[in-house]
Amino acid sequence: MPHKIKRWLIRHYQDNFLMYFIVSVLFVVGIIAGAVATKVLGSEKNDEAMFFLNSFFRAIDNNSLNNMSILKQSLIDNYKAVIALWFSGIIYLGFIISPIIMLFRGFALGFSVGFFVYEYGLKGFLFSIFGIFPQNLLMIPSIISIASISMAYSVNKTKKRNIRMNSNAKFSYLTHYSLQIFGFSLVLFIGCLIEAYLAPIFLRFLISYLG
Numbered sequence: 001m002p003h004k005i006k007r008w009l010i011r012h013y014q015d016n017f018l019m020y021f022i023v024s025v026l027f028v029v030g031i032i033a034g035a036v037a038t039k040v041l042g043s044e045k046n047d048e049a050m051f052f053l054n055s056f057f058r059a060i061d062n063n064s065l066n067n068m069s070i071l072k073q074s075l076i077d078n079y080k081a082v083i084a085l086w087f088s089g090i091i092y093l094g095f096i097i098s099p100i101i102m103l104f105r106g107f108a109l110g111f112s113v114g115f116f117v118y119e120y121g122l123k124g125f126l127f128s129i130f131g132i133f134p135q136n137l138l139m140i141p142s143i144i145s146i147a148s149i150s151m152a153y154s155v156n157k158t159k160k161r162n163i164r165m166n167s168n169a170k171f172s173y174l175t176h177y178s179l180q181i182f183g184f185s186l187v188l189f190i191g192c193l194i195e196a197y198l199a200p201i202f203l204r205f206l207i208s209y210l211g
Helices: 002-015 017-040 043-061 067-090 094-120 122-131 133-159 167-210
Strands: none
Touching: 002 017, 017 094, 017 133, 067 094, 067 133, 067 167, 094 122, 094 133, 122 133, 122 167, 133 167
């Protein structure tokens, strides 16, 4: 089974290389834009963000974070994007919506890491590594894959719009599309679990170590 999955993934990435390339480039552009945006953040917004982060760090240090609440919010934030991507592929808009969502996702990540590093220096960099990086090892590839699948499905549907297909063929095509997204959504779910249960442990250890 693992060997079959590996072969399928290799073939999948080869068949959709252009979509993955476009989505990945826009994601990186978003990260760069987000990192740059931290330097032009107004002082009022800067103070608000600092207040929130300090409150967050105190909650971690006092073991008062609710892991289930973090998981719930993470699932809501991530699966809203998944549903939007899945639906946009069906209505022929995946090739528009997917790049936009990935651009904003990249911006959010770049802004978060950039703000940590800009305000806290080396400590902020370490916070990013331990608090953001672990879950994103799974989240980023998953959401890029889902966005690319949505984009590819939308483009292929547009190309086949004038081709007559029976209902069974259409249903099979939609099922295959949905199963692909579902598969990568499971990986995304594991990333949400890491964000809710492991990342706070890493951050708590780092906070106690750095004093």
